[in-house]
Amino acid sequence: MEHPENDIQYKGLKVNEGVSDVPTINPYLKKRIKRKEYTPSEFVEGILKGNITILSQAVTLVESAKYEHQQTAQEIIEKCLPHAGKSVRIGITGVPGAGKSTSIDAFGMHLINEGRKLAVLAIDPSSERSKGSILGDKTRMEALSRAKNAFIRPSPSAGSLGGVARKTRETIVLCEAAGFDTIFVETVGVGQSETAVHSMVDFFLLIQLAGTGDELQGIKRGIMEMADGIIINKADGDNIEKAKLAAAQFRNALHLFPPAESGWFPKVLTYSGYYNLGIKEIWEMINEYMAFTKKNGYFDHKRNEQAKYWMYESINDTLRETFYHNPAVEKMLQFTEQQVLRNEISSFVAAKRMMDLFLNNLSNS
Ligand code: GDP
Numbered sequence: 001m002e003h004p005e006n007d008i009q010y011k012g013l014k015v016n017e018g019v020s021d022v023p024t025i026n027p028y029l030k031k032r033i034k035r036k037e038y039t040p041s042e043f044v045e046g047i048l049k050g051n052i053t054i055l056s057q058a059v060t061l062v063e064s065a066k067y068e069h070q071q072t073a074q075e076i077i078e079k080c081l082p083h084a085g086k087s088v089r090i091g092i093t094g095v096p097g098a099g100k101s102t103s104i105d106a107f108g109m110h111l112i113n114e115g116r117k118l119a120v121l122a123i124d125p126s127s128e129r130s131k132g133s134i135l136g137d138k139t140r141m142e143a144l145s146r147a148k149n150a151f152i153r154p155s156p157s158a159g160s161l162g163g164v165a166r167k168t169r170e171t172i173v174l175c176e177a178a179g180f181d182t183i184f185v186e187t188v189g190v191g192q193s194e195t196a197v198h199s200m201v202d203f204f205l206l207i208q209l210a211g212t213g214d215e216l217q218g219i220k221r222g223i224m225e226m227a228d229g230i231i232i233n234k235a236d237g238d239n240i241e242k243a244k245l246a247a248a249q250f251r252n253a254l255h256l257f258p259p260a261e262s263g264w265f266p267k268v269l270t271y272s273g274y275y276n277l278g279i280k281e282i283w284e285m286i287n288e289y290m291a292f293t294k295k296n297g298y299f300d301h302k303r304n305e306q307a308k309y310w311m312y313e314s315i316n317d318t319l320r321e322t323f324y325h326n327p328a329v330e331k332m333l334q335f336t337e338q339q340v341l342r343n344e345i346s347s348f349v350a351a352k353r354m355m356d357l358f359l360n361n362l363s364n365s
Contacts, residue, residue, distance in 0.1 A: 090205060097209075102274050103146070119153070151178075163315055208231070210242040254266055336350045
């Protein structure tokens with residue numbers, strides 16, 4: 001372009017040649033490759049071959065709230081079911097700081113070194129509230145996260161405990177079909193989630209600590225009653241004697257509980273997850289329990305009971321969801337609630353009205 005300012009006669013500032021703008025979009029950037037969409041049969045084929053990428057994608061479908069994802073997920077699960085059920089399922093609980101991550105890393109590596117394939121799943125219904133799962137951070141299990149035969153999956157983060165637990169249970173099926181012979185289901189030992197974990201595992205392990213004052217304080221009786229094994233962590237250095245003492249206290253306390261249906265008397269062991277001490281003994285205890293309950297029939301009985309439990313849980317979930325998402329119910333629920341709060345109708349009448357409305361609406365649709 002001609003600039004009069006650049007004339008030799010001109011005394012003012014000259015105009016330099018400009019440079020063209022750099023493109024705002026990098027022309028070298030390749031078009032993003034779209035993730036391949038598998039059919040349910042392709043998913044199943046991949047899972048049965050032990051393809052971890054496909055397994056992970058299938059688990060994502062299980063966890064998804066989208067209707068079409070759920071449809072595909074259910075089809076995959078159904079096809080995987082005949083190939084599932086052959087693993088040892090172990091529930092692991094303990095309050096935050098008890099050493100769950102450290103211990104799972106140590107137990108897990110022990111099993112991997114024995115040639116087993118391990119999936120570590122979690123149930124953490126609080127994760128939605130705390131924005132990001134506390135049981136989700138892979139770096140918590142340093143060695144395992146690098147191990148070829150380990151699959152670590154954080155807790156599904158959506159919604160209610162029932163929903164989260166169901167997804168974890170379905171994930172167990174997929175992992176087993178993919179050839180994982182040991183499943184850990186981890187949960188924080190502070191609330192309701194233990195019951196959910198207990199309803200999907202064969203062996204329930206409670207991690208405890210010694211040297212925190214009154215050893216039995218703060219442990220919910222219910223959780224202790226569910227435990228098939230209590231293991232006292234951090235039995236290392238100065239803490240060994242304290243851990244032994246705590247173990248004795250737990251053993252005494254366990255004698256006060258009614259005998260378990262399995263006929264198995266829970267064991268109490270001490271160990272150190274950090275220093276890798278006493279890990280072998282924990283696994284021996286679990287093997288002993290498996291042999292014992294397989295022999296007396298309790299193992300199969302419990303798995304059947306669990307299957308029944310999950311059938312009713314699914315029915316209840318579906319009923320609840322259909323009810324609350326029913327358009328007629330959605331329209332009237334708030335209003336009816338207000339009527340109850342104003343003492344215009346009783347809770348029972350209100351409930352009956354809502355149920356009638358729901359059932360009429362169902363039969364009309
Ligand atoms: P989590 O919250 O239950 O997952 O517990 P972590 O595994 O994160 O452990 C909590 C803390 O206890 C960490 O600082 C660990 O290093 C420590 N810890 C875990 N296991 C042991 C152990 O066996 N001995 C000792 N001395 N410390 C441990």
